[in-house]
Amino acid sequence: MIAPLQQGDKVGIVATARKISLPEIALAIETLKAWGLEVVVGQTIGASYNYFSGDDALRLQDLQQMLDNTEIKAIICARGGYGTTRIIDQVDFSNFRIAPKWIVGFSDVTALHSHVHTFGIESVHATMPLLFGKEGSEEAKNTLRCLLFGQDVSYTAAPHVFNRTGTAQGQIVGGNLSMLHTLTGTRSDISTAGKILFLEDLDEYLYHIDRMMVHLDRSGKLGRLAGLIVGHMSDMRDATLPFGKDAYEIIAEHTGKYTYPVCFGFPVGHEPDNLAIACGREARLTVSERGVTLGYV
Incomplete structure (x- = not known):
């Protein structure tokens, strides 16, 4: 500690x-x-x-x-x-x-x-x-x-149409999607099993988001999560031939076969409202029809 x-x-x-x-x-x-x-x-x-x-x-x-x-x-x-x-x-x-x-x-x-x-x-x-x-x-x-400074902190987020309700508890890990993809198979790679994963990204082509989500899933990073938090997906780009889905729709598609709670629109990532998260700390995520709460336990 x-x-x-x-x-x-x-x-x-x-x-x-x-x-x-x-x-x-x-x-x-x-x-x-x-x-x-x-x-x-x-x-x-x-x-x-x-x-x-x-x-x-x-x-x-x-x-x-x-x-x-x-x-x-x-x-x-x-x-x-x-x-x-x-x-x-x-x-x-x-x-x-x-x-x-x-x-x-x-x-x-x-x-x-x-x-x-x-x-x-x-x-x-x-x-x-x-x-x-x-x-x-x-x-x-x-x-x-x-x-x-060791003070208590908790977070809330508004409901989102793609949210999946439920409660999850586990260590919170994650960060930039592109970096997590890059770290796969290296000494810096993390296990996500039983954990709450949070993702955010900036300035990526939409098909890149899809490719990285496919890779996370194929490498076992999505299947055994306790819960998933999707933050800002800022300044996404599309190719000349449109991909046909935005970043949230892509992530919702690749996590739709699982049952753990998922929240979208959480204030973390490449925007001014980038709330601080204690990576590796035990946390509890609650996703309800009224909104989202995240706190440490």
Whole structure:
């Protein structure tokens, strides 16, 4: 169990994927300081190597130093993009496994969430410093603060026509659909059996969503779930020849043969209302005709 943050704790900000400048996270730094935290900015912030926040060696070194520094109580990834899987197999998690600390982020950071879940360690799927200034992100930041400081948090969502009612309990796992698909068969791959899986994605062709859902099903990731949460499927694209279904219709089709509860339209993913989720924590999902509730047990 990771200890909740306390006033005065140090937290590190790193960029394990796409590059980002210091001015882009200035508001986030001020916000974290207002929460009573001391912010340590990693070497990758402001670094540049083509698309990435420094070459693989720098990004690996920056993350490794934050993992090994016992004064750092949480590691917050500045943004997503692509690049974490390029370095994750070279990361030494030995010290982290002895003295775990919070890892925070979403999108490409799903790779880190999944990897540490294989150790049985919790992490926080949540908004990132790049997005702290987005209109409508207040609840996302508030739920992140609550989880980091050990405060109770629960969530609600409106009914959706594709919802399947019921109650599920299990560890909550998941994140970006494309990343979960990419991690299949690697050391970062997770078991979903008996768990509540949540999915979100951005900027994908609809036939890609279908292909990834087929793959999740064929690889056994869907059949033995306790429950499924479908978040934002933002800025989906269609090919010249229309696929004929939207992302929610595709997911509903591939999970329709199962009986576990499913909710759609949950506020998680690539939108400002990206509520923080404690990956690996025991949770209870209730889907009724009146709406959806999610809480930790």
